[in-house]
Amino acid sequence: MTPTLIGRIQTRLFLLLVIGLPWTILVTPLLPRHLGVGTLGGLYATTLTAWFLVGLLGCCIWEPLYHLGQQFRWEKDWPILFGLLTSIPEALVLWSALPAYDTSPASGWTFCFHFFSTWIVMWLFAIGPIKIFLIRYRFRGGRIL
Template structure:
């Protein structure tokens, strides 16, 4: 990826709102560890997790953009886009454990959270690294900006 700061943020928000939303809608009913929770509550939790990835992500992108400045190429290798799921996942998991994420009374079980988080991440990463260029022919030349 060859992102600019605004391109990073726009791409993240757009892909979470599209790919992330579709994956969440499909995966929530089959996620493990749901217990007796109603499907509506499980969706609510799933969507809050997705929204948190988006909101926290804006801060993460600022950090990534800063780190990218140390790279001569000013690029963001494909691998980085995948591996950043580790710190981002851990932070969000920590915040859920501390019950400081608004909109959720009790955090989801570990398996529910991690599977949901990883699958969404992987889907967004795959789309960003290829298929995204099919409908949006100018996107990759504009540092990931859509508008």
């Protein structure tokens, strides 16, 4: 991938909206319900908050940080492995920012399954099929608009 900063932000928001949101709505009922998020409504509130925060923290903190990191690369690119591995620090920060989850392993599994499955689906879409719909995407540094 060869993103620009604005392209990164647009891509993130686009992926969250087109892939992340439907995916979250689909998988939330399949997640185990327990503790603070015992009801389906409570679980939706939590997964949708997570979804929202991935967008907010991503645009305000993560993407500018990645963009800075990219400056140290001669190629001014962002290898697709980075797109996968950056999920780990983002997950850690998000986990600590979500009050509804407690520290039990069950909470951890619920969070991890939702977060990483959403991430991987978005990532897979971004490294390939997105270009079927947006023929100019790869020449525009990830800009959608």
